[in-house]
Amino acid sequence: MAESSADTPLRETPLAALHRELGARMVPFAGYAMPLHYPGGIVAEHLHCRAAAALFDVSHMGQAELIGAGAAAALERLTPADVQGLGPGRQRYGLFTNEAGGIEDDFMVANLGDRLFLVVNASRKQADFDRLAAALPAGLRLARREDRALLALQGPGAAAALAALAPEAATLPFLGIAEMAVAGVPALVSRSGYTGEDGFEIALPDERAEAVARALVGLPGVAPAGLGARDSLRLEAGLCLYGNDIDATTSPVEARLAWTIGKRRREAWDFPGAERVRAELAAGPRRLRVGIRPEGRQPARAHTPILSPDGAPIGEVTSGGFGPTVNGPIAMGYVARAHAADGTALALVVRGKALPAHVVPLPFVPHRYAR
Amino acid sequence: MSELRYTKDHEWLRTDGDAVTVGISDHAQSQLGDVVFVELPEVGREVEAGEAVAVVESVKAASDVYAPVSGRIVEVNSALAEDPGLINRDPTGEGWFFKIEPRDPAEIEKLMDEAAYAAYLESQA
Numbered sequence: 001m002a003e004s005s006a007d008t009p010l011r012e013t014p015l016a017a018l019h020r021e022l023g024a025r026m027v028p029f030a031g032y033a034m035p036l037h038y039p040g041g042i043v044a045e046h047l048h049c050r051a052a053a054a055l056f057d058v059s060h061m062g063q064a065e066l067i068g069a070g071a072a073a074a075l076e077r078l079t080p081a082d083v084q085g086l087g088p089g090r091q092r093y094g095l096f097t098n099e100a101g102g103i104e105d106d107f108m109v110a111n112l113g114d115r116l117f118l119v120v121n122a123s124r125k126q127a128d129f130d131r132l133a134a135a136l137p138a139g140l141r142l143a144r145r146e147d148r149a150l151l152a153l154q155g156p157g158a159a160a161a162l163a164a165l166a167p168e169a170a171t172l173p174f175l176g177i178a179e180m181a182v183a184g185v186p187a188l189v190s191r192s193g194y195t196g197e198d199g200f201e202i203a204l205p206d207e208r209a210e211a212v213a214r215a216l217v218g219l220p221g222v223a224p225a226g227l228g229a230r231d232s233l234r235l236e237a238g239l240c241l242y243g244n245d246i247d248a249t250t251s252p253v254e255a256r257l258a259w260t261i262g263k264r265r266r267e268a269w270d271f272p273g274a275e276r277v278r279a280e281l282a283a284g285p286r287r288l289r290v291g292i293r294p295e296g297r298q299p300a301r302a303h304t305p306i307l308s309p310d311g312a313p314i315g316e317v318t319s320g321g322f323g324p325t326v327n328g329p330i331a332m333g334y335v336a337r338a339h340a341a342d343g344t345a346l347a348l349v350v351r352g353k354a355l356p357a358h359v360v361p362l363p364f365v366p367h368r369y370a371r
Numbered sequence: 372m373s374e375l376r377y378t379k380d381h382e383w384l385r386t387d388g389d390a391v392t393v394g395i396s397d398h399a400q401s402q403l404g405d406v407v408f409v410e411l412p413e414v415g416r417e418v419e420a421g422e423a424v425a426v427v428e429s430v431k432a433a434s435d436v437y438a439p440v441s442g443r444i445v446e447v448n449s450a451l452a453e454d455p456g457l458i459n460r461d462p463t464g465e466g467w468f469f470k471i472e473p474r475d476p477a478e479i480e481k482l483m484d485e486a487a488y489a490a491y492l493e494s495q496a
Contacts, residue, residue, distance in 0.1 A: 036431075042404055042429075046430075228430060297407070297455075298410070298428070299428055299433070301432075322430045351426065
């Protein structure tokens with residue numbers, strides 16, 4: 001759904017030339033030509049990220065700044081996250097919700113002292129920023145940062161590697177964010193990511209991005225990785241992909257993302273869709289997002305129907321594939337609440353045959369964030 | 372051992388006594404990437420040329436493998452269950468999928484030879 005149609009010209013990130021030089025297989029994603037993988041392949045890139053450090057180009061994602069007094073309160077009109085309580089130099093994960101209690105997008109928001117910094121999904125950036133701009137009171141300004149690239153350096157070796165180019169980065173706590181020079185280039189660095197590993201996201205000017213990316217992939221232990229490994233890493237980490245695992249119809253409670261709702265927000269119930277969220281928290285949602293382990297080796301992909309062992313339809317897989325670190329098939333999906341407990345037996349209908357599976361706790365691979 | 376023949380769906384075929392051995396081309400395995408699972412047909416099944424008879428799954432996606440000729444499945448490569456990576460490492464050797472006893476061996480002659488397949492790949496690039 002995030003792929004663009006063939007007749008629209010694809011946009012390129014500032015690293016397009018470097019991707020080609022590194023031998024990337026480029027694919028359309030959210031309107032951009034992006035690297036799916038490099039010559040080593042998805043499994044090698046995935047395992048390298050878990051063992052050392054991987055560099056991802058995520059410049060297609062939407063970056064913006066919200067500037068002016070009352071920015072946090074203004075953003076809270078669109079999200080149940082506690083933005084006003086976010087301290088300077090801190091970043092937080094949140095959801096944009098709609099009046100029906102569905103999820104419009106997921107995002108990262110950071111408090112940069114004099115402004116908020118937002119990162120949203122590539123496929124949703126136009127819609128998100130249009131909605132946000134329309135909801136702003138006078139005196140506030142949304143500045144899209146189309147002039148900036150975004151790099152993600154992820155893995156247990158990321159901190160040691162980045163220290164060579166930005167010594168200050170190692171002092172950032174998990175979900176800390178600060179402006180600093182990276183290889184002499186002014187950048188905004190946060191300790192965050194989408195792999196379940198320790199790591200950093202580095203926002204920097206387009207015209208300097210290639211030089212910094214070259215310096216990063218030249219560091220010992222760092223290898224480039226594409227969208228394929230990014231997807232298998234986030235699935236093993238139990239992290240949602242917008243458009244697959246969460247969308248305008250799934251609620252934060254169903255998605256087990258109610259932890260993103262601030263305590264103050266749960267008392268005021270002053271966010272879009274609060275009625276549904278409140279009712280689901282009180283009485284339990286109809287369905288829940290769960291981790292799924294198919295038995296054997298056969299993967300079950302997104303949209304695979306899920307049955308109870310006696311053959312009743314109870315849900316659908318939303319993300320599924322092969323987990324290189326798990327070394328087996330893994331999936332996430334929604335099931336009726338009565339079937340959501342860990343260990344519950346399920347059947348997945350793959351090419352007309354029922355494949356036995358069971359509900360497992362998420363994540364599939366334990367998170368190893370910096371403390 | 373006879374030379375390989377190819378289909379436009381990137382299967383290869385090699386005549387091997389009464390049967391033909393079938394697999395996917397080096398080009399196909401490189402496009403798929405790391406193969407993690409293979410579903411093979413039942414031995415004894417009668418298949419038609421062009422019929423989807425096997426499935427190859429990479430990390431990213433599942434793809435059908437078609438019977439290049441009509442006939443009966445007489446053997447499958449059981450080693451692929453344990454080690455589907457054979458398809459990436461040795462696509463036209465140890466990574467074979469199944470063997471068919473062709474109903475009409477003349478069908479084989481209609482398929483592309485090595486040079487024609489190379490030209491076909493060139494035309495698709």
